[in-house]
Amino acid sequence: MARTVNATVYAIRRDAFVDVARRLIQTKGYERTSIQDVLDALDASRGAFYHYFDSKGALLEAVLDRMVDEAMARIAPVMDDPDIPAPEKLRLVFSGIAAYKADQRDLVLAILGVWLSDDNAVVRERLRRRQAAALAAILDRIVAQGISEGAFHVDTPDHVGAVLVALQQGAGETASRLYLGRRDGTVTFAEVVATLDAYRVAFERILGAQPGSLSFVDEATLHLWFDRTHITT
Numbered sequence: 001m002a003r004t005v006n007a008t009v010y011a012i013r014r015d016a017f018v019d020v021a022r023r024l025i026q027t028k029g030y031e032r033t034s035i036q037d038v039l040d041a042l043d044a045s046r047g048a049f050y051h052y053f054d055s056k057g058a059l060l061e062a063v064l065d066r067m068v069d070e071a072m073a074r075i076a077p078v079m080d081d082p083d084i085p086a087p088e089k090l091r092l093v094f095s096g097i098a099a100y101k102a103d104q105r106d107l108v109l110a111i112l113g114v115w116l117s118d119d120n121a122v123v124r125e126r127l128r129r130r131q132a133a134a135l136a137a138i139l140d141r142i143v144a145q146g147i148s149e150g151a152f153h154v155d156t157p158d159h160v161g162a163v164l165v166a167l168q169q170g171a172g173e174t175a176s177r178l179y180l181g182r183r184d185g186t187v188t189f190a191e192v193v194a195t196l197d198a199y200r201v202a203f204e205r206i207l208g209a210q211p212g213s214l215s216f217v218d219e220a221t222l223h224l225w226f227d228r229t230h231i232t233t
Helices: 007-028 035-042 046-052 056-079 086-103 105-115 118-149 157-184 189-207 219-226
Strands: none
Touching: 007 035, 007 046, 007 056, 007 105, 035 046, 035 056, 056 086, 056 105, 056 118, 086 105, 086 118, 086 219, 105 118, 105 157, 118 157, 157 189, 157 219, 189 219
8 A cells, every 4th residue: 555645744844854955055055055964954864855855956946935935925915905006016026025035135145156057047947937927926916906097008918917027037137147246346336226227117118107106126225235345255
């Protein structure tokens, strides 16, 4: 008879691996964290690890999935508030995601370099698709609300959410590369501001919003990530 796996027990044990990996990645970095480090921290066997994950990359993917879930939970109250106008709701969604990343800054920085590596292209693409699915549904709701309020003027609203997600993900990867450029001294703070502001302008044009009506990242957040006095070398 095949062994029955209790779904709750399975999830709890799997989460324990994710919790430990997250902590080790934040303190040691992904490249310096080994599967054996995770096993030692949990006093677990290699067989137990491979029961839940088929590779170290799969464990990284699970850590990133957890971060996506937490970020989406952070912005859920905004989406559920009917009294927030669409432009403000859009700002709060993106600033909420930015605030979550700021709260997890050490972990984000520990992952950043390896995240852009070609070795993690498969993991990166899987995460992009998962993010896109979650965020497109949110943005579709905001776009529909903005149209009904007269704040947005869109000819094909059914597809705008997906377009905005692609733009947002592009902005995220651009921001990562700008961070590395700031760290290496090849990008100025003014270049960071101008580049990221171009994405805001693109959002406004796609949505048919009033110029200057949207705002996603405040100056304090930009300085937190891109002021060289705060950048990890």
